[in-house]
Amino acid sequence: MAPPTTSNPLRLLVALGVLIVGLAVWAFWPGTDSSVRLGLDLQGGTQVILKPKPVTEGASITEEQLTQTVSIIRQRVDGLGVAEAEVTTQGSGDGAVIVVAVPGVNQDRVVDLVQRTALLDFRPVWGLYPAPPSVDPAADPSASASPEASPQASGEASASPEASAEASASPDSSANAAGEAAPLIQADANTPEFQQQVAALDCTNPLNYTGGRPDDPQKWLGTCDVTGAAKYNLEPAFIQGTNVTNANAVLPQGGVGWIVSLDFDGDGAKALAEASTTLSALPECGIAGANPCNAFAIVLDGVVTSAPRFNEPILGGSAQIEGNFTAEEARDLANILKYGALPVTLEPVDITTVSPTVGNDQLRAGIIAGLLGLLLVGIYLLVYYRALGVVAVLSLAVAGVILYLTIVVLSKAIGLTLTLAGVAGAIVAIGITADSFIVYFERIRDEIREGRSLRQACDSGWIRARRTLLAADFVSLLAAAVLYFLSVGSVRGFAFILGLTTLIDVLVAFWFTHPLVVLMGRSSWMQKGSKWTGLDSGRLGGASVAGRRGGRSRRSSAETSPTDSSTKEVSA
Amino acid sequence: MSKIGNLGHRLYAGEVSYDFVERRKRWYAISAIILLLAVGALLFRGLNFGIEFRGGADFSLPNATCSVEDARTTAEEATGAQVIVTETASGTVRVQTEELTAAASSQVAGTLAEACGIPKGEVKVQVVGPTWGEEISKKALQGLVIFLLLVTIFLSIYFEWRMALSALVALAHDLVITVGIYALTGLEVTPATVIGLLTILGYSLYDTVVVFDKVKENTRGVTGQSIMTYSESANLAVNQTLVRSINTSVVALLPVLAIIIVGAGLLGAGTLLDLAVVLAIGMAAGTYSSIFIATPFLVDLKERQPEMKALKARVLARRKQGRSAAGAAVGTESASDDDAGAEADTGIGRRTESGPRQQPRRKPRSKR
Numbered sequence: 035m036a037p038p039t040t041s042n043p044l045r046l047l048v049a050l051g052v053l054i055v056g057l058a059v060w061a062f063w064p065g066t067d068s069s070v071r072l073g074l075d076l077q078g079g080t081q082v083i084l085k086p087k088p089v090t091e092g093a094s095i096t097e098e099q100l101t102q103t104v105s106i107i108r109q110r111v112d113g114l115g116v117a118e119a120e121v122t123t124q125g126s127g128d129g130a131v132i133v134v135a136v137p138g139v140n141q142d143r144v145v146d147l148v149q150r151t152a153l154l155d156f157r158p159v160w161g162l163y164p165a166p167p168s169v170d171p172a173a174d175p176s177a178s179a180s181p182e183a184s185p186q187a188s189g190e191a192s193a194s195p196e197a198s199a200e201a202s203a204s205p206d207s208s209a210n211a212a213g214e215a216a217p218l219i220q221a222d223a224n225t226p227e228f229q230q231q232v233a234a235l236d237c238t239n240p241l242n243y244t245g246g247r248p249d250d251p252q253k254w255l256g257t258c259d260v261t262g263a264a265k266y267n268l269e270p271a272f273i274q275g276t277n278v279t280n281a282n283a284v285l286p287q288g289g290v291g292w293i294v295s296l297d298f299d300g301d302g303a304k305a306l307a308e309a310s311t312t313l314s315a316l317p318e319c320g321i322a323g324a325n326p327c328n329a330f331a332i333v334l335d336g337v338v339t340s341a342p343r344f345n346e347p348i349l350g351g352s353a354q355i356e357g358n359f360t361a362e363e364a365r366d367l368a369n370i371l372k373y374g375a376l377p378v379t380l381e382p383v384d385i386t387t388v389s390p391t392v393g394n395d396q397l398r399a400g401i402i403a404g405l406l407g408l409l410l411v412g413i414y415l416l417v418y419y420r421a422l423g424v425v426a427v428l429s430l431a432v433a434g435v436i437l438y439l440t441i442v443v444l445s446k447a448i449g450l451t452l453t454l455a456g457v458a459g460a461i462v463a464i465g466i467t468a469d470s471f472i473v474y475f476e477r478i479r480d481e482i483r484e485g486r487s488l489r490q491a492c493d494s495g496w497i498r499a500r501r502t503l504l505a506a507d508f509v510s511l512l513a514a515a516v517l518y519f520l521s522v523g524s525v526r527g528f529a530f531i532l533g534l535t536t537l538i539d540v541l542v543a544f545w546f547t548h549p550l551v552v553l554m555g556r557s558s559w560m561q562k563g564s565k566w567t568g569l570d571s572g573r574l575g576g577a578s579v580a581g582r583r584g585g586r587s588r589r590s591s592a593e594t595s596p597t598d599s600s601t602k603e604v605s606a
Numbered sequence: 607m608s609k610i611g612n613l614g615h616r617l618y619a620g621e622v623s624y625d626f627v628e629r630r631k632r633w634y635a636i637s638a639i640i641l642l643l644a645v646g647a648l649l650f651r652g653l654n655f656g657i658e659f660r661g662g663a664d665f666s667l668p669n670a671t672c673s674v675e676d677a678r679t680t681a682e683e684a685t686g687a688q689v690i691v692t693e694t695a696s697g698t699v700r701v702q703t704e705e706l707t708a709a710a711s712s713q714v715a716g717t718l719a720e721a722c723g724i725p726k727g728e729v730k731v732q733v734v735g736p737t738w739g740e741e742i743s744k745k746a747l748q749g750l751v752i753f754l755l756l757v758t759i760f761l762s763i764y765f766e767w768r769m770a771l772s773a774l775v776a777l778a779h780d781l782v783i784t785v786g787i788y789a790l791t792g793l794e795v796t797p798a799t800v801i802g803l804l805t806i807l808g809y810s811l812y813d814t815v816v817v818f819d820k821v822k823e824n825t826r827g828v829t830g831q832s833i834m835t836y837s838e839s840a841n842l843a844v845n846q847t848l849v850r851s852i853n854t855s856v857v858a859l860l861p862v863l864a865i866i867i868v869g870a871g872l873l874g875a876g877t878l879l880d881l882a883v884v885l886a887i888g889m890a891a892g893t894y895s896s897i898f899i900a901t902p903f904l905v906d907l908k909e910r911q912p913e914m915k916a917l918k919a920r921v922l923a924r925r926k927q928g929r930s931a932a933g934a935a936v937g938t939e940s941a942s943d944d945d946a947g948a949e950a951d952t953g954i955g956r957r958t959e960s961g962p963r964q965q966p967r968r969k970p971r972s973k974r
Contacts (some may be wrong), residue, residue, distance in 0.1 A: 075877070085741070145708035295906055355635035380828070384658070385708060387731040392668060400878060403868035407861025414856060454877045455801060461865055462805065462885060463857030466812065472857065473816060476850040502819040505764055506812045513808030517801075520749040521742075525801050528881075532805065 043549030050545040054436060061442035070438075071445040073527065076397040078390030079137035081146045086132060086378040095378055100130055103378055107148055109335070111136060120449075124526065134378070134449075136446050141374045147381055154275025154370070155251045158309060159329040159341055160224060160321040161232075161267035163272040218249055218336050219256035226268050229267065232256030237265045249336045254368030259338045268331050272309045277302025281371035283364035284354075292364035296371060303351025314344040332371065339370055400457035407464050408434070419475055421554065426471040428549045433467050450530070457513065459531035466510060467539040471547055473506075474499040478551070492555035496548050503543055607949055617845045624848075627841040631904030637779060637899060644786020650788050656796040659743070661736030663706045667729055670699040670722035677701055680721040684714045690708050706733060710959075753807060761811075765818055768907040773814045776900035780810045780891040787887050798877040804886030810892035813854065814900045820847045821901060829913050832920040837905045844901050855893040862886050 052210035062068045074081045086103060088095055100123055108121040111134060120135045133222040136144050219235060222230035237258035238241060249255045251271035256263055280297040298306055309330065319327035319341070329343040343353050357369070388396075408430060437460060444450035481491035514533030518526055626633070654941065657664050670677070674691045681701045683687040690702040701718060711733045719726040756956040761770035784806060788795055820843040828839050862885045869879035908914050 060689075085735075085737070129741075131741075261790060351666065381735060381737075382733070383735040383741065385711070385731070385733040387729075389668075389728045389730060391728060392666070392730050395668075396876065396878070399868050403865040403878065404861075406868060407864035410860040410864060411857050414853075414860060418853065455798070455881070457880050458798075458865065458881045461861045462858075462881075464861040465854075466809070468857040469812075469816075472850055472853045476847075476853075480846070500824070502816055506815040508760065509757060509811045509815055510808045512760065512810070513753055513804070516749050516753040516756065517804055520752065521745050525746075525797065525804070528801050528805075532808075582692045598853070 037115045043552040046549040047553075050432070050541075053545075054432075054439065057436065057439040057443055060437045061446070066084070066446060068442055069445070070441050071449065072397065073456070074137060074393070074394075075388050076385070076393045076400075076452065076457075077137055078313075078386045078388050078393040079135065080385070081136075082145055082148055082382050083384040084132040084134065084380040085378055085383045088132065088305045088378055095130065099378055100132075103380070104132060107132065107134060108318045111144075111148070120451075126426045131383070145385055148380065148382075153249065153251070153336075154278070154334050155249070155271035156273040156309075157251075157255065157268040157271045157331050157333055158313055158326060159319050159331050160254075160269050160326045161268055162327065162329065162341070163233075163265040163267075164263075193317050220253040222251055222253055222519070223349055224254050224267070224269075225335050228254060228256065232265070235265055237262045243337055249333060249475050255333065257333070257336055257338060259341070260334075264338070264341075266331055266341065268333065268338075269326065271333075272330070273298065273302050273305045275371075277305070278371050281368040283359075283361065283368045285361075290358065291356075292359040292361050293357075294359070294371065295352065296355065296369045297352045300351075306351065306353065306387045307347060307349045310344045310349075311347040314346050319343060332367075334370055340367055356418075373584045396454050397457070400454060400461070404457065404464070405459045411464055411468050415471070422471075422475050422478075422551065425547060425550050425554065426475070428467060428550070429471055429542050430464065430468060432546050433535070433538050433542045435536060436542065440534060440538070451527070452531075453527035455525070455528035456531040459528040460535060463535035463539070467535060467542070470503050470507070470539050470543045473502055474543065474547065474551070477502075489552075489556045492548075494551045496552075500544075500548075502540065503540070507536050507540050617848050623841065623845050625841060626844045627837045627902050627905050630898075630905070633898040633902060637895075641779065641782055641786070644789070646784050646785050647789035649708065649791070653789055653795050654792045655739065655783070656794045656799075657702055657732070658734050658797050659739030659795065660740065661705045661734055661835055663703045663711045664732040665701040665711075665718055665729055666731075667699045667701070667718060667722045667724055669697055669728075670724060672699065672722035674699065679720060680718055681714065684717045685710075705736060731739075742797055746804060749804060750807070752969060753804075753937070757811060761815075765822060769818050769822075769904055772900050772907065773811055774776060775903050776814055776892075776895040777810050779895045779899050780806055781887055783891045784884060784888045788884075790936040793883065794880070796877075796880045798880035799884045802881045802888065805881075805885060806869075806888030806892060809858070809889060810895065813851070813892050813896040816854075817844060817847050817851065817896050817901060818904070820844075821904065829917050832917070832924050835918045836908050836937060837913045837918075838921075840901050840905050840908075844897055846969060848897070851893060851897060855889065858889050859886060863888065865965045 054118070086095055104121050104123055110117045111121055122133050122135075123475070124131050124133055134144065134148050150537075190517075205297075219228070219231045221231075235242065235256055235258065239262075241261040243258040243260055251274055253270060255268045256266070257268065277298050277390060278296060279299050279302075282295050283292055284295050285292050304520045313326075314326050315331060316326055316328040319329040327343075329341045331338045331341040333339065340355070342357065355367070373526040375483065412423075412427045412430065419426060441450065441452060477495035478491045479495075481495040481498075482488065486494060511533055517529035518533060521529065539603065624677045632904045665681075667677070670693075672680075677699050678689060681691065681703060685703045685706065687704045687945075689704075692700045694700065694728065695836075699722060706714065711731055714727050715729045715731050719729050731746045732774055732900050754777075758774065761773055769782065782801065783802060787793075793799075798841050823842040824832045824846075825836055827836065828836055834842075865878050865882035869876065888913070909918065
């Protein structure tokens with residue numbers, strides 16, 4: 035039961051104006067980035083789509099593993115020092131893929147960087163140096179951590195997947211590929227030359243502590259703490275990440291704060307027993323001249339994650355790291371220990387490199403095609419619908435402005451990037467948007483042919499067209515939503531823009547086209563039925579609006595009244 | 607233009623009418639032939655899948671100075687396998703090889719760039735694993751099934767199941783034809799083509815929904831009168847929305863054509879062009895099917911209903927009676943129009959050949 039007349043047209047137009055101004059203010063707020071974020075296919079760069087596979091055959095990938103993988107990859111990509119590099123997941127569960135997009139970087143480096151397995155190892159600390167400006171070593175929470183012997187045989191079967199990823203086959207070559215950051219400081223022996231290099235290492239430079247450069251476990255390593263707060267000279271590794279069978283964050287009964295419990299396999303347990311026996315007898319780290327000292331460093335991708343000290347020999351093959359951790363810190367450390375090497379293997383399924391020139395060309399072509407499409411549609415609508423065509427062209431323009439502003443706002447708010455497929459979606463949507471106006475205009479003409487006055491036709495035609503529009507647009511939106519949620523890669527960009535334009539189409543039809551047509555219908559020029567109105571008698575077969583301004587029907591004798599018939603339509 | 611405008615009116619009033627529904631056997635036959643061709647092409651020729659589906663590496667060298675033969679020799683030497691080399695109108699040389707590792711593809715890109723006199727950074731490289739296409743196809747298929755399920759539910763609620771079924775038949779018709787044309791012409795199927803195909807889903811249904819909305823409106827209370835059969839009412843609806851259908855198709859195709867023109871002229875092969883081509887084919891098929899397939903098929907389904915059969919018998923009997931009693935005034939018809947309600951004021955009364963109505967009316971006004 036729709037009301038015979040629709041809402042006040044002026045009020046709707048004002049509401050739309052407010053909405054547009056609001057969007058514009060949000061989009062162009064001074065001090066924020068008001069540009070549309072472009073996809074790699076439009077600005078040039080490398081995109082790698084990786085399909086994660088569980089390390090053990092037949093297992094499935096958990097959300098936790100996925101998150102962990104993404105954060106490791108993100109850390110590595112950040113190590114490139116490229117702004118706006120993106121690492122995202124699409125889909126979930128076994129169908130999930132990881133998309134790495136790095137603007138303007140040569141492809142082999144990105145692929146190498148991303149696909150490589152992360153390397154986790156345990157190294158005895160030879161020397162610990164506070165990074166300048168002098169930092170209190172005690173400020174590093176992990177330095178005071180003290181793994182204790184926990185001789186109890188913890189025979190519980192672990193449900194979590196084992197950290198069985200293999201060590202990188204060629205850490206040296208991949209370290210070179212890491213690029214921007216200085217190569218890792220490594221040497222075969224703790225020579226004075228090596229010690230000088232370590233002394234010269236600048237741990238205040240973020241590139242030196244972001245990680246992403248796996249070390250050679252057989253060599254000495256000079257590196258920084260993950261926060262940049264301390265610098266280490268580390269001996270060759272005594273245990274590798276593959277020796278860790280399980281790691282968990284635990285809140286011990288009656289204990290203070292969280293701890294991380296660790297289990298090792300046979301080789302790991304043996305190595306741990308030997309190292310802890312030797313190391314626990316050494317002096318405390320951080321004291322000048324205490325080289326070597328009693329701590330070991332957990333090194334992930336070439337950076338020290340944590341450096342607990344041995345209090346006593348650990349003989350049981352399982353250890354605990356204490357250190358007043360918060361729940362989150364303990365969980366993070368446990369994850370690193372468990373998954374340090376990537377929890378999954380990654381297969382690059384699609385690698386695309388686009389040069390900036392080609393990207394620009396594609397963007398330009400997209401814009402030209404869009405403008406040409408708009409122009410052709412505009413001309414067609416103007417020729418066919420005359421004055422109503424002007425409304426249609428204005429509506430398309432308004433829809434275009436809203437689309438642009440929304441894209442800018444979404445770039446800002448949720449990091450939307452506009453890809454070539456998205457541009458194509460916007461161009462295709464021109465036709466679908468224009469169709470809404472065609473449906474409405476044809477309805478108005480139908481109503482006039484049925485003998486209604488122009489004023490009535492604008493309203494009753496709208497009531498009928500509105501229903502058709504909503505149903506048809508709903509189908510469109512459904513298609514876009516299904517496409518978006520079930521697809522990967524470029525399809526998503528296309529579906530998103532298509533869905534967005536469908537919503538904008540509905541908004542513009544309700545808040546702009548219809549009110550404007552109603553206002554025009556009230557003007558005396560339109561009611562005279564000039565041939566430029568698009569509603570002249572030639573077009574409507576003698577049923578021009580002229581001469582029926584009072585709302586008298588041509589066949590009023592056959593109809594009880596126009597209002598009667600319109601309610602009949604709606605209520606049936 | 608005004609001629610077309612006028613045609614719009616005459617179609618609406620029923621003065622001019624094309625028997626879309628009455629001649630449905632003919633449209634079915636035409637579609638059947640096209641569909642047979644499509645399925646045949648699909649079976650015997652198959653689709654030409656792009657490297658995204660086969661797995662492989664693709665190098666695009668814009669403004670290359672080398673000949674296709676040079677590029678082929680260089681690439682075959684570099685990869686040690688057969689390669690496909692094509693050149694687009696815009697001077698881009700495209701080399702497609704078997705699957706390569708990331709490192710090898712970088713090397714090949716370098717060699718090709720050198721041979722073709724462009725900087726290595728300008729080469730567009732895409733390397734795709736062999737399982738990726740399967741992945742995309744699986745997702746697309748999954749999307750298709752879920753979408754069809756949801757849309758069937760929606761259409762069954764909004765219209766009725768017969769309309770939902772007809773819309774799906776029209777949709778399947780469009781998809782098969784589009785895929786068939788790809789098989790016939792050997793156009794390359796890329797992920798962009800799949801996107802386009804999925805878009806046609808939405809478009810084809812959108813188009814059908816608009817036509818069906820008019821059918822629904824025209825046939826509301828159709829059993830409450832005995833002037834028009836269901837098929838005649840539905841046919842009128844198709845005629846009444848014909849101008850809108852034509853306008854919509856033109857307006858939807860214009861931007862797509864713009865993409866094809868710009869894409870072919872400026873870019874050569876690429877996402878935009880692939881998408882536009884599949885959309886152009888699908889939209890044309892979608893418009894055809896919403897007029898010639900969806901509504902006629904709906905009528906076939908509807909006229910199996912007993913009440914529609916009864917209506918048809920009633921209308922025919924009445925016409926026969928009208929004709930036998932003819933000879934008397936023909937012009938009195940408009941006075942008795944109030945029986946037909948909405949149908950009368952859309953001008954149907956004038957089209958049907960009903961004579962004077964002397965017998966009592968079958969349904970009172972309240973039954974409409």
